[in-house]
Amino acid sequence: MDEFDAIARLLAPLALGYAGAFELRDDAALLAPVAGPGHVVTTDTIIQGVHFRRDDPPETIARKLVRSNLSDLIAKGAVPVAAMLNLSWPHDRDGAALKAFVAGLGDDLSVLCAGTPLIGGDTTALDGPMVAGLTLFGRCAGGRPVLRRGAAPGDAICVTGVIGSSFLGLAQLDGRLAPPLDPAFSEVYRVPQPPPLAFAHVVAAHGRASLDVSDGLIGDCGHMARVSGVEILLDLEAVPLHSAAGTWRDTHTDPLAATLALLTGGDDYQVVMAVRPPSLGAAIAEARELGVSLTRIGTCRSGASVRARWDGRDVTAEAGAGGWRHRLG
Amino acid sequence: MDEFDAIARLLAPLALGYAGAFELRDDAALLAPVAGPGHVVTTDTIIQGVHFRRDDPPETIARKLVRSNLSDLIAKGAVPVAAMLNLSWPHDRDGAALKAFVAGLGDDLSVLCAGTPLIGGDTTALDGPMVAGLTLFGRCAGGRPVLRRGAAPGDAICVTGVIGSSFLGLAQLDGRLAPPLDPAFSEVYRVPQPPPLAFAHVVAAHGRASLDVSDGLIGDCGHMARVSGVEILLDLEAVPLHSAAGTWRDTHTDPLAATLALLTGGDDYQVVMAVRPPSLGAAIAEARELGVSLTRIGTCRSGASVRARWDGRDVTAEAGAGGWRHRLG
Numbered sequence: 001m002d003e004f005d006a007i008a009r010l011l012a013p014l015a016l017g018y019a020g021a022f023e024l025r026d027d028a029a030l031l032a033p034v035a036g037p038g039h040v041v042t043t044d045t046i047i048q049g050v051h052f053r054r055d056d057p058p059e060t061i062a063r064k065l066v067r068s069n070l071s072d073l074i075a076k077g078a079v080p081v082a083a084m085l086n087l088s089w090p091h092d093r094d095g096a097a098l099k100a101f102v103a104g105l106g107d108d109l110s111v112l113c114a115g116t117p118l119i120g121g122d123t124t125a126l127d128g129p130m131v132a133g134l135t136l137f138g139r140c141a142g143g144r145p146v147l148r149r150g151a152a153p154g155d156a157i158c159v160t161g162v163i164g165s166s167f168l169g170l171a172q173l174d175g176r177l178a179p180p181l182d183p184a185f186s187e188v189y190r191v192p193q194p195p196p197l198a199f200a201h202v203v204a205a206h207g208r209a210s211l212d213v214s215d216g217l218i219g220d221c222g223h224m225a226r227v228s229g230v231e232i233l234l235d236l237e238a239v240p241l242h243s244a245a246g247t248w249r250d251t252h253t254d255p256l257a258a259t260l261a262l263l264t265g266g267d268d269y270q271v272v273m274a275v276r277p278p279s280l281g282a283a284i285a286e287a288r289e290l291g292v293s294l295t296r297i298g299t300c301r302s303g304a305s306v307r308a309r310w311d312g313r314d315v316t317a318e319a320g321a322g323g324w325r326h327r328l329g
Numbered sequence: 330m331d332e333f334d335a336i337a338r339l340l341a342p343l344a345l346g347y348a349g350a351f352e353l354r355d356d357a358a359l360l361a362p363v364a365g366p367g368h369v370v371t372t373d374t375i376i377q378g379v380h381f382r383r384d385d386p387p388e389t390i391a392r393k394l395v396r397s398n399l400s401d402l403i404a405k406g407a408v409p410v411a412a413m414l415n416l417s418w419p420h421d422r423d424g425a426a427l428k429a430f431v432a433g434l435g436d437d438l439s440v441l442c443a444g445t446p447l448i449g450g451d452t453t454a455l456d457g458p459m460v461a462g463l464t465l466f467g468r469c470a471g472g473r474p475v476l477r478r479g480a481a482p483g484d485a486i487c488v489t490g491v492i493g494s495s496f497l498g499l500a501q502l503d504g505r506l507a508p509p510l511d512p513a514f515s516e517v518y519r520v521p522q523p524p525p526l527a528f529a530h531v532v533a534a535h536g537r538a539s540l541d542v543s544d545g546l547i548g549d550c551g552h553m554a555r556v557s558g559v560e561i562l563l564d565l566e567a568v569p570l571h572s573a574a575g576t577w578r579d580t581h582t583d584p585l586a587a588t589l590a591l592l593t594g595g596d597d598y599q600v601v602m603a604v605r606p607p608s609l610g611a612a613i614a615e616a617r618e619l620g621v622s623l624t625r626i627g628t629c630r631s632g633a634s635v636r637a638r639w640d641g642r643d644v645t646a647e648a649g650a651g652g653w654r655h656r657l658g
Contacts, residue, residue, distance in 0.1 A: 020367060025556050026477050027540055028371040028405045031466075033362055038349060041448070042357040043464070045415045047455045076357045086374045086415060086462045119370070126376045128457035133415045135372070135464055137360075148355050211356055227354050 006123060010102040011085070014109060018082065018117035029120035031082060034139035040078035042136050044069045044214075045086070048129035051267070052190070053173060058097045060190040061132065062104035069136045070113060071194035071212035071269035076145040077204030078138030079197050080113045085121035086133035093130065114197055142204030150209035151228035151274035157298035158283065160195045160270045162242045163217050167265025182244050192269035195292045202290070203273060206283035210273035216264035220272060221298070222306045228274070231303025236310045239263060240295045256310050274300060335452060339431040340414070343438060347411065347446035358449035360411060363468035369407035371465050373398045373543075374415070377458035380596075381519070382502060387426045389519040390461065391433035398465045399442060400523035400541035400598035406475040406533030407467030408526050409442045414450035415462035422459065430461075443526055471533030479538035480557035480603035486627035487612065489524045489599045491571045492546050496594025511573050521598035524621045531619070532602060535612035539602035545593035549601060550627070551635045557603070560632025565639045568592060569624045585639050603629060 007024050015021035020030030031039065046068060048054055052061050066083075073080055085105070089098060109116045116136075151157075169189030171177045194212070203210050209228050213220050217239065225232045236259050241249065245262060252258035275283050280296065287294035308315040336353055344350035349359030360368065375397060377383055381390050395412075402409055414434070418427060438445045445465075480486075498518030500506045523541070532539050538557050542549050546568065554561045565588050570578065574591060581587035604612050609625065616623035637644040 022476060022478075026405075027401050027543075028369050028407070028474060030366060030474055031368040031370050033367050037359060038362050039360040039368075040357050041360050041413065043413055043415055043449065044451050045417060045453050045462075047417060047453055047457075050453060050455060072356050076355075078357070084370065084372055084464065086372055088374060088376060088460050120372065122373050122462075124374050124376055124379060126379060126458060126460070128376075128460075129455060131417050131455070131457075131460045133374075133451075133462055135413065138357075145357060145359055147351060149351070214356075 014118035042072040045133035058101040059104035066108035155274040164262025166267035216266040343447035371401040374462035387430040388433035395437040417460040484603040493591025495596035542597040545595040
């Protein structure tokens, strides 16, 4: 199957009849205007061997691609209206794998993203690892996107869901956890669970600053701290964990090191946001109505960094502030 | 240098102060509305070993990335307003190479694309070939984008510039041309020369259907023919060539085979469009004012394929209609 057949047969149904997709038979799309200040645009690329494992099912690779982008959009207080795909497909993966990839992509775009059409993109083949990029276009749930900047001294720092499960899932898949903990962790590594679309309204209503947790909680809080110009005082013991992750941490020979591993592992795709204390109760209650746990994990003060606290002591920033960084030259 | 430093130091100036780029310090951008029916969006990925050679200068790789996308936009009758970059950078390329890449990117966005800001994207590092994707957002020069569909029986088929120079350039760089022809061909392979931005107005005013020549002239005419539902009668001898390419063709042992190689090689990044005969003179004259040669190379009739003619005879469609295809599984 060559790229033209692949586009026509497999991807075209994902356009869901969006007029400006031109049935994916053109080399450009027409992105219709949305209400508000413009389109919120986010793009993330995932690479075999970096963001997913060679032997992950292609269907879950596609879901990870959608979800890693969706969490970015939700964290901005925006909901998706259209998507574009840049797919570099290795020669050594067959048509059945491509079909499975497209099935996962289509399912997540239609169900999780509530009928978001694929309006264009490009497909190429390569001798090398699979490289898949998605661009999501969103409209603001409120009047403007919520940015990394905007946190102010006194704001509470909250995070959705639990942190560190994906780190444990990868360690488990790599055989670095003996005995293995729970297959659910591996599943979360492969298929992240960002907050639902409706959570974008909670972010838009209550978030002063917000971003998704992709590089690792401590590193991502560092992004917010530097760009907002605040010090984020982070209570490491308050960070919500899956109960089995909590047990793993508590029975570890070095619980602080274990905690830092969970909080710098990344790949969580949860939302961390700064909320004014008077809004905190409403934000937590509205999140709960959506089935989302929102947990306070810190406070903003004047400064421009992260200060992590554990057992009443400061943890040096270097220990965990690095996050998940990719070397570029 | 890690990805955050790279973004901050090297790429941020390319945002050119665009408000919604947030100085490239956020994980999303805000794409401001444009006049007209919406944004024309196009994206193309180029891969080391497929679209460029391992030893091409990084600065020219970036220019090829911009230009391969720009030709798509111009062919739709649109001019760029913003760009996003997805860069997967190999571990084995150093910071100086990254700097050169960004210099080429910045220069083409600012000069060739008349100050198009880079509003976002993502950067990752990989063990494998360089993979670089660009997404261009444009506004229609006319009231709507010009599509692959829309050609009708009776329309003239025209192409900008010359065809086949990039094919010769690659053959020359690979040492497959003895003796080599002209260093200019290698340069065109590395740095394509699409029509200037202003040509989008000619497309918008006179094009009934249009696309860029990236897969190869015959294959791309095939796209237009199938989607428009016309037969394109292509006069292979009328296709404009660089004079040295014409000499190479004419002195070849098999001039037809040589012609088909030039017309299926791809990587031309010229514009092929269908024009109603009454508009043809005006289109050619307006192109000439912009320094662009626009040459009639064929005619549309009823049907849905390409019929290539050479020396008064039909050339079988299979000989050249394949274009440059990438196998996908």
